[in-house]
Amino acid sequence: MTAPLRRYGFEDAERCVQCALCLTHCPTYRLTHDESESPRGRLAMLAAWDRDEAPLDPSMRRALDHCLGCLACEAVCPAEVPYGKLIDRYHEVTASPTRAPSVRLLVWLTHQHGKAAWLHRLLAGLERMRMLPLLKRLAPGRLRTAVRLLPDPYPRAVVPHGRLVPKGAAGDGAQRVSLLAGCVSSLWMADTYVAARELLLVLGFTVDLPDHALCCGALARHAGDSRTAQALRAELLRRLPVSQPILVLDSGCLAETRAACGADGSGGTPVYTLTTFLEAHWPPAFEPALRQPERIALHVPCTQRPEIHDAQAVGRLLGRIQNLTLQPIPIGHGCCGAAGSYFLREPTMSDAFGSALIASLGASLPERIVTTNIGCRLQWQSELRRSRLGIPVEHPVETLLRACPRAGPREGTGS
Numbered sequence: 001m002t003a004p005l006r007r008y009g010f011e012d013a014e015r016c017v018q019c020a021l022c023l024t025h026c027p028t029y030r031l032t033h034d035e036s037e038s039p040r041g042r043l044a045m046l047a048a049w050d051r052d053e054a055p056l057d058p059s060m061r062r063a064l065d066h067c068l069g070c071l072a073c074e075a076v077c078p079a080e081v082p083y084g085k086l087i088d089r090y091h092e093v094t095a096s097p098t099r100a101p102s103v104r105l106l107v108w109l110t111h112q113h114g115k116a117a118w119l120h121r122l123l124a125g126l127e128r129m130r131m132l133p134l135l136k137r138l139a140p141g142r143l144r145t146a147v148r149l150l151p152d153p154y155p156r157a158v159v160p161h162g163r164l165v166p167k168g169a170a171g172d173g174a175q176r177v178s179l180l181a182g183c184v185s186s187l188w189m190a191d192t193y194v195a196a197r198e199l200l201l202v203l204g205f206t207v208d209l210p211d212h213a214l215c216c217g218a219l220a221r222h223a224g225d226s227r228t229a230q231a232l233r234a235e236l237l238r239r240l241p242v243s244q245p246i247l248v249l250d251s252g253c254l255a256e257t258r259a260a261c262g263a264d265g266s267g268g269t270p271v272y273t274l275t276t277f278l279e280a281h282w283p284p285a286f287e288p289a290l291r292q293p294e295r296i297a298l299h300v301p302c303t304q305r306p307e308i309h310d311a312q313a314v315g316r317l318l319g320r321i322q323n324l325t326l327q328p329i330p331i332g333h334g335c336c337g338a339a340g341s342y343f344l345r346e347p348t349m350s351d352a353f354g355s356a357l358i359a360s361l362g363a364s365l366p367e368r369i370v371t372t373n374i375g376c377r378l379q380w381q382s383e384l385r386r387s388r389l390g391i392p393v394e395h396p397v398e399t400l401l402r403a404c405p406r407a408g409p410r411e412g413t414g415s
């Protein structure tokens with residue numbers, strides 16, 4: 001008997017037993033209630049296309065392109081269908097994501113550190129001249145989609161580099177950690193890196209920051225550019241010290257950085273989100289307290305939901321802060337719609353997800369929103385601006401720093 005013909009390598013799609021357990025976890029299915037926009041529907045399409053039983057027609061292509069790559073389906077699948085590998089392969093075969101020039105530009109910037117830094121300075125300069133709001137209003141077409149999500153106000157800080165030791169510690173006496181400055185987050189969350197470094201120093205850690213931003217390769221991989229993703233991972237491994245824990249600020253960088261460092265089950269250097277690390281290593285002497293009572297809404301990114309331990313750690317960490325009331329945000333459609341470069345390549349779907357965010361806050365609006373993901377933060381800021389709501393969005397480390405007694409050990413010398 002001859003083996004059935006497979007054209008593109010989607011054999012694993014046939015492992016789906018059609019149990020439907022993944023459907024209610026899938027943001028695009030929750031939004032549309034359309035089977036073709038579900039993991040099960042997409043797997044059936046890939047399998048049929050692979051066996052040459054159905055051509056990849058425009059409606060199939062649209063449904064497959066709408067996938068966010070959040071992998072909520074993979075996390076709950078009893079048949080262990082490797083959905084992430086399959087959708088990456090689909091992007092590789094069709095090059096769908098990179099048809100959008102703005103996605104190509106974003107992926108290019110992930111490995112062009114000098115050009116990215118130049119762009120950062122240009123945007124910070126436009127912010128100083130108060131011209132960024134004008135650019136957001138007047139930019140044409142897809143460019144408007146891209147600039148709509150720029151942070152407001154645009155950060156003027158530059159991510160620090162080198163080693164910083166807490167005052168009073170004899171350099172190597174304090175526990176050393178590496179803080180990974182990611183490609184996009186080091187530009188648009190530069191203020192957050194400054195806060196993260198400050199918080200780690202306040203808590204008594206010695207912090208190593210690489211001499212420029214490093215990319216985990218997630219954006220390139222989601223865009224179907226596996227060669228660039230592999231090169232970026234290799235560079236990340238070359239430049240980060242492997243003898244101490246590696247901390248990522250943006251939860252979206254966790255899975256890829258773990259894979260790059262061999263920490264995804266095969267040993268290797270431990271990689272944590274900064275929030276999970278802080279939750280496990282919080283010095284008991286520090287009792288964070290906000291000056292005034294605050295109600296803060298916690299947004300859990302869809303990419304963090306499968307990492308249940310990680311998502312819960314954020315809540316526990318913030319739960320240490322006195323005067324803080326934590327308000328969970330209901331799951332809603334299950335995704336904010338930013339999703340890496342998704343907001344650039346699928347702006348209509350991205351908008352549909354984004355426009356549901358404000359309603360998810362309910363009637364009693366919080367004083368702040370916290371989230372660990374740069375894309376979610378930018379999408380929230382954009383929707384809050386659109387609704388003329390002046391609610392700040394911050395990373396949990398910024399909340400913690402505001403709540404920490406500064407009388408503890410402070411930043412000392414760099415070496």
Ligand code: SF4
Pocket residue numbers: 025026027028029038039042066067068069070071072073074083
């Ligand atoms: S990756 Fe996310 S959006 Fe895509 S099918 Fe799975 S759950 Fe749905």
Ligand code: SF4
Pocket residue numbers: 015016017018019020021022023039040043073076077078079080081
């Ligand atoms: S949970 Fe897994 S096996 Fe069940 S329908 Fe979804 S992809 Fe198929």
